[in-house]
Amino acid sequence: MPIAIRHFESAVSRVLSSAHFINTHSQDVFVPQDGVKKAASQILRRMQSLGYSTADWKKHTLTPSIADTHAVEWIFLVDALNFSFWSDQPPSRQYSVTLDGKTYRGYWTLCAAVNRALAEGIPITDARYYAVASDEELARVFRGDEGTEPMPMLRERIMVLREVGGVLVEKHGGRFANLLARCGGSASGLVDLVAAEFACFRDEHEFQGRPVAMFKRAQILVADIWACFEGKGLGRFEDIDSVTMFADYRVPQALCHFGALEYSPRLWEHLRESEKSLKQLGEAKS
Numbered sequence: 595m596p597i598a599i600r601h602f603e604s605a606v607s608r609v610l611s612s613a614h615f616i617n618t619h620s621q622d623v624f625v626p627q628d629g630v631k632k633a634a635s636q637i638l639r640r641m642q643s644l645g646y647s648t649a650d651w652k653k654h655t656l657t658p659s660i661a662d663t664h665a666v667e668w669i670f671l672v673d674a675l676n677f678s679f680w681s682d683q684p685p686s687r688q689y690s691v692t693l694d695g696k697t698y699r700g701y702w703t704l705c706a707a708v709n710r711a712l713a714e715g716i717p718i719t720d721a722r723y724y725a726v727a728s729d730e731e732l733a734r735v736f737r738g739d740e741g742t743e744p745m746p747m748l749r750e751r752i753m754v755l756r757e758v759g760g761v762l763v764e765k766h767g768g769r770f771a772n773l774l775a776r777c778g779g780s781a782s783g784l785v786d787l788v789a790a791e792f793a794c795f796r797d798e799h800e801f802q803g804r805p806v807a808m809f810k811r812a813q814i815l816v817a818d819i820w821a822c823f824e825g826k827g828l829g830r831f832e833d834i835d836s837v838t839m840f841a842d843y844r845v846p847q848a849l850c851h852f853g854a855l856e857y858s859p860r861l862w863e864h865l866r867e868s869e870k871s872l873k874q875l876g877e878a879k880s
Contacts, residue, residue: 605785605809609838612806619802622861629853636852651821655696656705661823663771667719668708669822670770673815674758674794675704675751680843681743689738689745697739704736707745711735722768725759754794761791774819774828781816781831788812808841 603611617625651657658665679700681688690699691706698706711718718724718735727735732752736745745751766772773791777784789796795812798805816837823829839845849855857865 604782605789605807605812606782606836606838608807609809609813612801612808613838615804616801616806622858624856624858626853626856629856633849633852633854648821648824651818651824656693656698656702656709658822661827661829663769663828664719665822666771666774666819666828667721667769669818670758670815671719671724671755672704672708673811673818674754674792676701676811676814678747679703681746683743687741687743689743692739703738703745707736720768721759721762721770723759724755725763727755757794758792765791771828779830779832781820781834782836784816784819784831785809785812785837788815810841813837814840 652659652661658668679689688699689703690697691703691710692698693706693710708718716723716731716735724732729752732755733744733748736748736751738745762768762770762773773787774784777787789809789812795809795815797808797810799808800806816831816834817840820829820831820834825831825834846855850857
């Protein structure tokens with residue numbers, strides 16, 4: 595039965611209030627309203643021209659093609675580990691995973707590694723397995739192609755698996771689907787539950803002396819379930835429009851390109867110097 599939600603500021607509301615506070619107090623990043631409207635218009639036209647819909651989510655080679663509880667556990671695992679695939683290595687040495695003749699980088703390496711493990715008979719989407727699997731077993735699951743670096747932040751990812759796996763086994767019968775069933779068909783409620791149950795999904799920071807919340811992966815988790823199930827069954831959320839835009843590190847680049855974000859001269863200079871330093875670092879390692 596649905597969990598009783600207490601009357602308090604929801605996780606999504608905290609994200610919105612945090613965004614408003616940051617926007618009104620930021621000294622280096624600005625949100626021009628004309629740029630936001632222009633970006634929204636361009637994105638909408640592009641989505642309409644492509645005929646984009648939630649059905650596209652399952653069409654990728656690596657995402658589950660069937661919307662069932664197995665897909666729910668796959669999505670939870672992948673979204674729990676979906677952070678920081680950045681590398682300072684030259685492209686030829688960056689972490690990659692080749693599956694079925696195709697080589698993947700970035701986020702898709704995670705999906706490919708999970709699917710490879712399942713094909714090898716390793717129950718990597720089962721919390722009862724990854725909560726207690728050894729470092730060596732998990733390192734093998736997420737091994738990269740020969741000659742490439744190890745998976746970025748592998749130690750931190752193993753810690754996440756132990757944390758979320760332990761919570762699922764101890765409190766939810768080893769299945770995220772059991773927790774999902776308690777949200778009462780509320781996207782905001784599910785974000786609340788995930789942020790409350792799993793510390794690693796609770797991305798909170800401090801800005802000018804005030805706590806601010808992002809809850810990036812908790813919201814991505816909700817959106818992925820909704821898209822996989824096309825808004826039906828386990829993915830039916832009456833308030834899906836309450837989910838905010840995710841603070842993905844690629845998003846600011848796109849918004850800046852569209853004119854929906856503006857940077858101060860000081861920040862631009864810092865970014866240029868950082869880019870120069872990273873390029874030099876990459877050349878030194880090549």
